[in-house]
Amino acid sequence: MAAKISGSVLVTGSNRGIGLELVRQLSESLCPPNQIFAGCRDPNGPKAKELRELAQKHQRLITLVCLDTTNQASITEAARVVGAKLKDGSLNLLINNAAVNIPGSLAETGEKQMMEVFQTNTVGPMLLTKEFLPYLRNAASQPGAQSEMSCRRSAVVNVSTLIASIEKCPETFHGAPMYPYRVSKAALNMLTRCLAEDLKKDGILVMALHPGWVKTDMGGPEAPLSTEESVKGTLNVISSLSEKHVGTLLDWEGKGIPW
């Protein structure tokens, strides 16, 4: 069954990997959202060629937005640009997908690596959610909005990972001893729980989602999942979110992951 995601959607880090596939499947869906904002650091640069071609093909649907999630000025400007185009000033779904990984054992990891990854993977989603909150609140409180929480009303999905699960660490650590990445995503999980508690009074559903181990620049060629499979599952999960999923961490098949 095709995922039902309507209204307006913003995806960060959408020029390659999972972000690009999210924009592709959203725009090519039989029942696409009304507006897709594709955030990317350098929309005119060589790394955004595929995204530009996709946006060209779906001109009425996709708006490219210059957005560096580690830069407050860039986030503020992106919110201004998106806000000016949003119908009723309402953003229904924010997908915080942009992230970096600097693989590092304890010996290889220093302050610089920890801070850089934390800035992108944890601080970025926090600043983004804060900046776009007025639009998410508008969406949740539209006169015609559903009373049920869902991605069609107002939601924030933080793209996290199984290897940020503290409980699963004994099983996952030795296969991927990535200090900066694991710690930053575990912090993203706590950010998710805090936002989920804070924003449920506004009708905004916040949760975290693990896309699986996926063949991308980050996941590497040995990953078992294609971006197509991962994103198909991910969009199905997002489209079926309801109140009971507030503050959860689910995988791309909808299975719960312990914190």
Ligand code: NDP
């Ligand atoms: P990629 O490395 O393939 O792509 C990362 C994307 O994030 C790129 O578009 C990159 O843009 C963007 N990005 C990085 N830093 C910034 C920034 N400061 N501002 C804006 N955009 C930025 O990663 P994936 O597609 O594999 O990962 C997507 C998400 O899925 C991430 O959150 C990741 O942690 C998560 N994930 C991935 C897994 C996998 O196996 N692939 C497993 C579990 C989770 P640019 O081209 O400009 O660098």
